[in-house]
Amino acid sequence: MGPETPKRMTVLLLVLFLTCGLLTWLLNLTASRSPWFCPADGQDPPAAAEGDVVSGRTASSEKPILLVWWWPMGIRFDSADCLTHFGIDGCVITDDRSRFGAADAILFFHKSIARDLSNLPTALPRPPFQKWIWYNVESPTNTAKKAGLDSLFNLTLTYRRDSDITSRYELSIVRGQSEQFTLPRKDKLVCWILSNSMTGTGTSTRLKYYHELRKHIRVTLYGKAAAGAIPLRDEDYYSTIGSCKFYLAFEKSIHEDYITEKLNGPMVAGTVPVVLGTSRENYEQYVPADSFIHVNDFPDPKALAEHLLELDRNDAEYRRYFAWRRHFKATPHLLVKRHMQPICTACDHIAKDNTFNVVHDLSWGFNGDVEGHHTAKNEF
Numbered sequence: 001m002g003p004e005t006p007k008r009m010t011v012l013l014l015v016l017f018l019t020c021g022l023l024t025w026l027l028n029l030t031a032s033r034s035p036w037f038c039p040a041d042g043q044d045p046p047a048a049a050e051g052d053v054v055s056g057r058t059a060s061s062e063k064p065i066l067l068v069w070w071w072p073m074g075i076r077f078d079s080a081d082c083l084t085h086f087g088i089d090g091c092v093i094t095d096d097r098s099r100f101g102a103a104d105a106i107l108f109f110h111k112s113i114a115r116d117l118s119n120l121p122t123a124l125p126r127p128p129f130q131k132w133i134w135y136n137v138e139s140p141t142n143t144a145k146k147a148g149l150d151s152l153f154n155l156t157l158t159y160r161r162d163s164d165i166t167s168r169y170e171l172s173i174v175r176g177q178s179e180q181f182t183l184p185r186k187d188k189l190v191c192w193i194l195s196n197s198m199t200g201t202g203t204s205t206r207l208k209y210y211h212e213l214r215k216h217i218r219v220t221l222y223g224k225a226a227a228g229a230i231p232l233r234d235e236d237y238y239s240t241i242g243s244c245k246f247y248l249a250f251e252k253s254i255h256e257d258y259i260t261e262k263l264n265g266p267m268v269a270g271t272v273p274v275v276l277g278t279s280r281e282n283y284e285q286y287v288p289a290d291s292f293i294h295v296n297d298f299p300d301p302k303a304l305a306e307h308l309l310e311l312d313r314n315d316a317e318y319r320r321y322f323a324w325r326r327h328f329k330a331t332p333h334l335l336v337k338r339h340m341q342p343i344c345t346a347c348d349h350i351a352k353d354n355t356f357n358v359v360h361d362l363s364w365g366f367n368g369d370v371e372g373h374h375t376a377k378n379e380f
Contacts, residue, residue, distance in 0.1 A: 063089075063090060063091050063092050063351065064090070064091045064092070064104035064105070064350050064351055065091065065092050065094060065099060065102055065103045065104050065105075066091045066092065066093050066094070066103070066104065066105050066106075066107060066343075066346060066347050066350055067094055067095070067096070067097070067099060067100065067103035067105070067106045067107070068093060068094070068095045068106075068107050068343065069095075069097070069106055069107065069108050069109075069112075069121070070108070070109050070112040071095060071109075071339075072109040072111070072112070072135070072137075072338075072339040072343075073338065073339065075337050075338055075339055075340075076095070077093075077337055077340050077343075078093060079091065079092055079093045079347070081336070081337075081340060081344070082340075082343075082344035082347055082348075085336050085340065085341075085344070086341065086344050086345075086348075088344045088345075088347055088348045090347055090348050090350075090351025090352065091104075091347040091348075091350055091351045093343065093347055097121075100121060100124055101124075101125075101127060103130060104129065104130065104131065104350055105130065105131040105132070105133055105154075105155070105346070105350045106121075106130065106131075106132050106133065107133045107135050107157070107343065107346055108120065108132065108133065108134060108135060108153075109135050109136075110134060110135060110136040110138075110143065110146075110365075111136075111138075111144075113146055113149075114146075115144070115146050117146065117148050117149075120152075122152075131154035131155055131350065131357075132152065132153045132154050132155070133153065133154070133155045133156070133157050133165070133346055134149070134153040134155070134156050134157065134359065134362065134365075135157040135158075135342065135343075135346070136156075136157070136158050136365055137158065137159060137339075137342065139251075139252075139253045139255045139258045140253075140255055140364070140365060140366050141252075141253035141255070142252075142253060143365055143366050144366075145366040149362050150359070150360055150361055150362055150363075151358055151359070151360050152359075153358075153359045153362070154356075154357050154358055154359065155346075155349070155357060155359070156359055156362075156365075157342055157345070157346050158365070159257055159258060159259075159260070160256070160257045161257055161285075164349075164357065164359075165342075165345055165346055165349045166345075167341055167342035167345045167346075168257075168259070168286075169260075169261055169263070169264035169330075169331065169333050170286060171267075171286070171287060171324075171328040171329065171330055172328065172329050172331065173327065173328060173329075174326075174327055174328060174329050178325065178326050178327065178329075179329075181270070181322060181325045183270055183319070183322065184239075184242035184243060184269065184270045184271075185243065186243060186244065186245045187243050188220045188243055188244045188245070189217065189218055189220075189244070189245050189246065189308070189312060190213075190217055190218065190219045190220065190244065190245070190246045190247075190248065190274075190308065191219070191220045191221075191222065191240070191241065191243075191244035191246070191247050191248070191271075192210065192219055192220070192221055192222070192223075192247070192248035192250070193222045193223045193232060193237075193241075194221060194222070194223040194226045194229060195223050195224065203252045203253075205253075205254065205276070206248075206250035206251070206252065206276055209250070209276055209295065209301055210248065210250070212300070212301040212302075213248075213301040213304065213305055215301075215302075216301065216302045216305035216306070217305035217308060217309060219248070220244065222240065234334060237265065237334055238265070238268060238269045238332065238334070239269075241265055241266050241269040241271050242269035242270050242271055244271050245271065245272065245308075245311075245312060245318070246271065246272050246273075246274050246293070246308055246311075247265070247266035247269075247271045247272070247273050247274065248274050248276070249262040249263045249265070249266060249273040249274060249275045249276070249277075249292070250262065250275070250276040250277070251275075251276060251277035251278075254277055254278055255278060256278055256282055257278065257282065258277060258278060259275075259277060259278065259282070259283060259286060261333045263275060263283075263286075263287070263292070264330060264331075264333050265333070267287070267291065267330040268330045268331070268332045268333075270322070272291075272292065272293060272311075272318070272321045272322075273291075273292045273293070274292070274293045274294075274295065274304070274308070275292050275293070275294050275295065276294075276295045279296070280294040280296060280297070287324070288324040288328070290320060290321060290323060290324065291321060291322075291324045292321075293307070293308075293321075
């Protein structure tokens, strides 16, 4: 053997060693690959195991399901209406109870719940991902207490700002150039639409104030709840209110945050609302302080009447109540079916919220912070 032979043997052994190492690495890499990442031709990815459900959706791309257990007052609509009127397209709204096990949330209208809760699906196996929503639009004065609701629901849907889901008529901010506002022609001074005069619902406060006020100023009365009132069709609602300089936005009961469409109507129509309800401070959380008149700003109805008559004579002062329109906008509420906005808001919520929550105490919905059937400040 020549002197070069040991060198050649060393090189060959080195190449052989490196080749074997490379082949071993390639074999290990191939064996470690899962078909989930690189399936063979014609082979489908493996399905998820049956115990791996984390919501009612069969795929992450599907929209969550909101099951409406009862349509409030029998008023129905579908998911497409939420997109049309509110730009909400985050969930599927259904009343198909066969989808109970797949529903991400179920909405229960409080008025429809039986006092013994017998019409609730408490006997059905409730998926751990499913949220139950307690929906109520009435004030505590007009909400019947039903035992057994505590710790049954995951979310609350009411008019209150401390609810998990809040639904109410609020002003929206106008950015840039606002629309030109033209004050509607006025041929009436003070108007009121009375739809409920049942004293058991808390209306005695506003009725007492109205009867005293009309002694000092003319009030044109509409609705079906008072003798001699002028009937009013829904299609004439905004134009009628707009023809009045002032509108009595009197709530039937007095509770924090209980400010209803009675305020929104005149603000949409171009009329100054005269409010009776919760405190002025509470109203100012929702609308500008100079956009309304509160009965509590005056010692009695006579003083309020004198102020309204003074504004009727002073056009510049009257128009100051519409300065808010340069920066904010009121949205008409009669353009959509009743209860549509709250349910669409719930749809939007469940599409975004993935947190755990249980409502342990609902007592505030029945008897919290009741001021009774009295005006918030004065007796007269």
